[in-house]
Amino acid sequence: MKLFLDTDLALRGSISLPQEVRSRPEFDSKWIEVLILKFQEGLSDRAIRDRMGIAERTLRNYWIRIQDALGIPDDPDLDIRVRIELEARKSGLIN
Numbered sequence: 001m002k003l004f005l006d007t008d009l010a011l012r013g014s015i016s017l018p019q020e021v022r023s024r025p026e027f028d029s030k031w032i033e034v035l036i037l038k039f040q041e042g043l044s045d046r047a048i049r050d051r052m053g054i055a056e057r058t059l060r061n062y063w064i065r066i067q068d069a070l071g072i073p074d075d076p077d078l079d080i081r082v083r084i085e086l087e088a089r090k091s092g093l094i095n
Contacts (some may be wrong), residue, residue: 027093031066034059035094039085 031051037043037051049059068082070087074080088094 027069028043028062028065028083031062032093034062034066035084037092038081041094 033052034048037048038045039056043051045056045059049056051061063081063084066088067084069073070082070084070091071088072080085094
């Protein structure tokens with residue numbers, strides 16, 4: 001079951017990293033910028049990358065780090081971006 005879950009997450013663009021690598025308690029200012037651009041300005045990932053001048057892989061890494069910092073587990077049955085937005089608003093990171 002674990003292999004299937006990891007494969008499904010990988011196909012959806014998620015990267016499985018060991019917990020000690022993924023855990024990071026502080027929020028990077030670039031992550032806040034991503035949250036603002038996505039959920040307050042309504043930009044697509046491509047528009048966020050263009051605005052920030054970063055690669056697709058970098059933005060994907062930011063999303064993973066944001067998800068981890070907010071304590072949101074990978075779950076193929078849930079929309080992770082919606083969970084990220086709700087937790088970011090609840091935490092006061094975005095309006």
